[in-house]
Amino acid sequence: xxxxxxxxxxxxxxxxxxxxxxxxxxxVRRADRGAGPARKGTADPFRSVDDDADALRGDPRRIGPGDxxxxxxxxxxxxxxxxxxxxxxxWAEHLLDxxxxxxxxxxxxxxxxxxxxxxxxxxxxxxxxxxxTVDFDGRRYTRDxxxxxxxxATGTTGLDPTGTVRYHDYAAPDGALLSFESYGDSTRxxxxxxxxxxxxxxxxxxxxxxxx
Numbered sequence: 001x002x003x004x005x006x007x008x009x010x011x012x013x014x015x016x017x018x019x020x021x022x023x024x025x026x027x028v029r030r031a032d033r034g035a036g037p038a039r040k041g042t043a044d045p046f047r048s049v050d051d052d053a054d055a056l057r058g059d060p061r062r063i064g065p066g067d068x069x070x071x072x073x074x075x076x077x078x079x080x081x082x083x084x085x086x087x088x089x090x091w092a093e094h095l096l097d098x099x100x101x102x103x104x105x106x107x108x109x110x111x112x113x114x115x116x117x118x119x120x121x122x123x124x125x126x127x128x129x130x131x132x133t134v135d136f137d138g139r140r141y142t143r144d145x146x147x148x149x150x151x152x153a154t155g156t157t158g159l160d161p162t163g164t165v166r167y168h169d170y171a172a173p174d175g176a177l178l179s180f181e182s183y184g185d186s187t188r189x190x191x192x193x194x195x196x197x198x199x200x201x202x203x204x205x206x207x208x209x210x211x212x
Contacts, residue, residue, distance in 0.1 A: 058204025060108045060116060063094050065155030068205040069106060071118060071197065074098055076106075080155030084165070086147055093119075095157055105192065106202075116197040117177060125191035129168035129180035137193070141170035141178045159183060 054060075063069065067078045076096035083092045091109035105119040127136050134141045146168040153159050163184050170178040177194035 057199070057202065058206060060106075060114065060202065060204060061092075061110075062206070063092070063106070063108065063204060064208070066207045068207060069094070069096060070203040070205070071096075071106070072201050076104070078155070079103075080153060080157035082151045082153050082157055082159070084149040084151045086149035095155070106197075107194070114199065116199065116202055117194045118197055119177075119179065119192040119194040122191045122193055127191065129170070129189060134170055134178065136178060139172045139174070139176055139178075141172045141176070144169045144171045 063078060064081050065078050069076050069078060076098050079095045079097055081092060081094050084090060091107065094106045094108070095103065096106055097103045103121070105121075107115075107117045107119060109115050125136065127134055129143075129146070132143050134143075146166075148164060148166050150162070150164055151159070152162050165184075166182045168180040170180075172178070175196060177196070179192040179194060180189045181192070182189050
C-alpha cells in the first residue's frame, strides 16, 4: 500500500513538472510574438519600390513646367504640361525640349503601376486610327484603348488652357507604341511614335517647391 502511494505521489510530481515546462514555453512564445522580428508582419506587403526610386530620382507625378528631366543621359526642359481626366482616370503629358531644340513628349500614368513613355511626333504620317490593327513604318500595331478626355494645359503647349481630346492608342508586339490625338473640334489626327521607359532611365530635377 505504501509503495502504491509513493508511486502515485512520484507520478503526480512528474506531471506537475511537465505542466510547468509547457506553461513556461507558451509564455516565452507569447512574449516573442510581441517583440523583435516577429512584428514584421505588420508592414504593408504591397509597398511599392517606386517610393524609394522617387526619393532618389524625383517623382514623375509632380513634373511641371520649368523642371529639368534627364532621360537616358540627355537633359530636357519642361516647356508645358497637359493633365488629362477621363472619369476616375487621370494622366499627364509633358512637352520637353533639349539644348538642340528637339521636342519630345513624356507621358506619365498609373495603370495601376507607374508607366512612363517617350513620344516623338510624326507630322508626315497619313495613317488613320479606328481599325483593330494599323500598319505603320514596318510594324503592325494592335488597338489598345481609345476614348475622350478633358485636359488642362500649363506652360507652353500650343493648346488652349482647357479643352477636350479624342485619342486612340496602339501597341506592337515588340513594345513599340503608336498614338493618335485630335483636340477640340479638329478633324486632324496628330500621330506620335512612342517607347516605354524604365524608371531608372528618368531623373527629375525640380525647379520649384511644387516638385520637391
